[in-house]
Amino acid sequence: MIDIHCHILNGIDDGPKDMEQSLSLCRKLYSKGIGGIIATPHFISDDIYMPEVAEVKEKVKNLQSELDKEKIDLKLYPGMEAFASGDLVERIRRNEILTLNGSRYILIEFSFGTISKYVSDLLFDLQLEGLTPIIAHPERYSSNFINSNQLSEFVDKGILLQINSESITGFHGKRAKNAAFELLKRGMVHFVASDSHGEGRMLSNLQEIEKTISQHCGVENAERIIHYNTQQVLEDKEVLNMNAVKKRFIVTDLLKKLRLDV
Numbered sequence: 001m002i003d004i005h006c007h008i009l010n011g012i013d014d015g016p017k018d019m020e021q022s023l024s025l026c027r028k029l030y031s032k033g034i035g036g037i038i039a040t041p042h043f044i045s046d047d048i049y050m051p052e053v054a055e056v057k058e059k060v061k062n063l064q065s066e067l068d069k070e071k072i073d074l075k076l077y078p079g080m081e082a083f084a085s086g087d088l089v090e091r092i093r094r095n096e097i098l099t100l101n102g103s104r105y106i107l108i109e110f111s112f113g114t115i116s117k118y119v120s121d122l123l124f125d126l127q128l129e130g131l132t133p134i135i136a137h138p139e140r141y142s143s144n145f146i147n148s149n150q151l152s153e154f155v156d157k158g159i160l161l162q163i164n165s166e167s168i169t170g171f172h173g174k175r176a177k178n179a180a181f182e183l184l185k186r187g188m189v190h191f192v193a194s195d196s197h198g199e200g201r202m203l204s205n206l207q208e209i210e211k212t213i214s215q216h217c218g219v220e221n222a223e224r225i226i227h228y229n230t231q232q233v234l235e236d237k238e239v240l241n242m243n244a245v246k247k248r249f250i251v252t253d254l255l256k257k258l259r260l261d262v
Contacts, residue, residue, distance in 0.1 A: 001206060002036040002230040003029065004100055005081065005107060005136055005162055005193035009059040013042040013049045015197045022063055025198060026074055033206040034194070036075040036234060038100050039063075040107055044083040045091065053098055056080065077101040077234065081136055083109050086118065089125050099131065103236035107162070109136045115145045123159055134160045134233075137195060139167050139179035146179050155188050160239065162191040165209050166201070184217045187242040191233070192226045217245045 006029070007015030010022040029037065039060050042049040057078050064076045079100040082088060091097050092106070099106045106126065110119065126133050138151060138161050145151060155161060166172060167180040183189050192213070196202035203209075206226075214222040221242045229239040 001034055001227055002038070002234050003034050003194050003196070003203070004038045004079075004105075004134075004191060004230050004233050005040050005164075005195050006037045007041060007081075007195070007197045008037055008039045008076070009041050009056065009063065012051050012055065012059060015041065019063070019066065021198060023066055023070075025196060025202060026063070026067055027070075027072065028199075029194065029196060029203055030072055030074045032203050034074065034203065036077065038077045038079040038234070040079045040081040040100070042083065042109070043080045043091075043097055045085040045087055047083075051080070053078075053095060056098060079107065081107045081109050084111075084119055084122055086122075088122060089129060092126075092129065092131070100134075100233055101236070103233060104130060104132050105134055105160075105233045105236075106131050107136050108133045110141055110145075112141060115141065115150075120150070120154075123154060124157075127158065132158065132160060134162050134191065136162055137164045137167065137172075137176075139163050139176045139183060140172055143175065143179075146182070152186070152188065160190040161188055162193050163189050164195045165192050165203050165206070166195070168192075168209050168212055169204055171201075171204070181216055184213060184221075184242075185245055187217070187221075187245045189225050189242060190239055191229050193230070217242065221245065 010016040010018050016022040041051050060076050060078045067074050078098050080098045082097050123133050163180045167176045170177045194203040210222050210226055224240055232239045
């Protein structure tokens with residue numbers, strides 16, 4: 001799996017504090033089945049988190065060097081998680097913000113409170129720049145936003161959605177978990193990523209997460225949003241939408257019941 005949303009770089013945002021913490025997180029993610037990571041430190045205009053492009057690339061290079069010394073076959077790539085703001089497009093034009101591994105795909109984060117009215121215009125402006133926005137962890141935003149037609153309209157217009165793996169496990173709370181499953185049921189998810197920040201917030205069990213997603217929307221869709229599409233982003237290729245999700249996976253439900261009865 002390629003993890004397209006991960007705060008793996010040290011001393012640059014609210015992720016690892018030093019190189020050893022970064023290396024420890026990398027080792028654990030690698031042991032859980034992650035083969036590549038796009039480092040996505042926060043970029044928030046007029047905030048403490050405004051890393052420079054050169055700094056991000058240098059930290060990726062240095063961390064990769066340490067991994068290579070340990071012969072850990074984990075590949076790192078530069079990116080950012082950009083907070084939606086009025087000056088975002090201009091900052092991208094000035095090359096102050098990184099897309100995901102230099103691709104057309106850009107990871108966008110919203111406020112966890114009210115979603116500003118200018119968001120629709122912002123996403124459209126990004127598309128006019130030739131970029132494809134990926135909304136980070138939509139399941140964690142306000143219920144009004146998730147349940148509104150706005151999110152589905154975004155998807156219809158080519159905006160992509162990335163849910164957190166740990167929303168599936170309930171780490172981010174019951175509401176986020178239910179919202180993640182609802183988005184899966186509606187066939188609106190394009191990616192699953194860890195959004196790991198450190199030892200206390202990281203990918204738990206990739207196999208269990210993949211199994212759970214398969215039970216809700218089928219093996220083919222799980223493969224698509226966990227493995228295929230993330231690789232496509234890395235290579236700057238077109239991603240695929242989920243196939244229509246059947247109302248119930250009868251065989252899966254039956255096998256699950258049989259296991260519970262044993």
